[in-house]
Amino acid sequence: MVRDEANFRELTCGRHAFSVLGVLEVQNLSKRYGRMLAVDDLSFVVRPGRVTGFLGPNGAGKSTTLRMALGLDRPSAGQVLVDGVRYHELEHPLRRVGALLEGSTAHGGRSAYHHLLWMAQTNRLPTSRVREVLGQVGLDAAAGRRTRQFSLGMSQRLGIAAALLGDPPVLLFDEPTNGLDPEGIRWLRTLLKGFAAEGRTVLVSSHLMSEMALTADHLLVLHHGRLLADSSLADFVAANHARSLEDAFLGLTARPNRTEDAR
Numbered sequence: 001m002v003r004d005e006a007n008f009r010e011l012t013c014g015r016h017a018f019s020v021l022g023v024l025e026v027q028n029l030s031k032r033y034g035r036m037l038a039v040d041d042l043s044f045v046v047r048p049g050r051v052t053g054f055l056g057p058n059g060a061g062k063s064t065t066l067r068m069a070l071g072l073d074r075p076s077a078g079q080v081l082v083d084g085v086r087y088h089e090l091e092h093p094l095r096r097v098g099a100l101l102e103g104s105t106a107h108g109g110r111s112a113y114h115h116l117l118w119m120a121q122t123n124r125l126p127t128s129r130v131r132e133v134l135g136q137v138g139l140d141a142a143a144g145r146r147t148r149q150f151s152l153g154m155s156q157r158l159g160i161a162a163a164l165l166g167d168p169p170v171l172l173f174d175e176p177t178n179g180l181d182p183e184g185i186r187w188l189r190t191l192l193k194g195f196a197a198e199g200r201t202v203l204v205s206s207h208l209m210s211e212m213a214l215t216a217d218h219l220l221v222l223h224h225g226r227l228l229a230d231s232s233l234a235d236f237v238a239a240n241h242a243r244s245l246e247d248a249f250l251g252l253t254a255r256p257n258r259t260e261d262a263r
């Protein structure tokens with residue numbers, strides 16, 4: 001397995017060893033659904049200041065991992081820490097971690113503005129943030145519309161606005177390009193790179209290789225719940241003797257026994 005060993009050691013040398021805010025650490029994480037091991041002893045660190053692509057084919061375990069990071073699913077073993085603390089132990093979770101999960105929805109009868117206002121008020125966040133994040137995602141003009149009238153792309157933008165509400169250093173996005181048109185995809189790419197440039201920790205799951213090749217600085221590759229690679233994009237391509245991210249990814253994930261080889 002390709003692993004960013006130096007960084008891994010630097011950031012895992014103690015529970016409170018982090019000097020920067022926004023380090024997400026997955027430690028020996030597993031999730032079993034009945035007889036199926038959806039996530040299999042995963043360990044990695046996601047660092048601030050870069051976009052980390054969380055790649056894997058359908059069913060690889062990406063969403064399950066993100067749900068466990070957010071305390072929405074209980075690990076069968078292991079844990080996920082944000083700056084050394086589990087999500088449910090965070091005093092102000094929305095100020096520390098923003099997330100867009102697949103299928104997250106707003107109440108269809110509420111306007112985008114009122115949905116975000118409700119979130120801000122129930123999480124003790126300044127209501128001035130509502131207008132700010134609506135502007136950031138380009139929904140100013142649609143702020144008063146009921147969200148049931150929203151296109152898939154507009155709903156994604158609203159989900160991203162909700163993730164940004166607490167201005168958190170850590171952002172987790174599960175397949176954020178879903179429903180976005182080419183212009184929206186380009187907009188999102190610029191947004192994610194901008195968050196990383198601000199020093200935030202950005203973890204983005206995707207199975208769109210061409211998009212990840214343009215967006216991600218660093219890659220975590222998951223297959224059958226196991227980590228196959230933790231490396232820069234260039235190192236991942238080179239280590240797999242491929243010409244592109246897509247070639248490297250398909251070469252690695254198409255081989256059924258590769259995960260055994262990689263352990």
Ligand SMILES: Nc1ncnc2c1ncn2[C@@H]1O[C@H](COP(=O)(O)OP(=O)(O)OP(=O)(O)O)[C@@H](O)[C@H]1O
Pocket residue numbers: 033038056057058059060061062063064065207
């Ligand atoms: N609540 C659940 N009960 C049973 N099995 C589940 C549950 N949630 C996920 N799984 C299974 O766990 C495995 C991993 O699913 P997961 O959604 O995490 O994958 P993924 O990498 O996010 O895939 P996709 O890109 O299709 O969203 C799949 O086989 C899925 O069917």
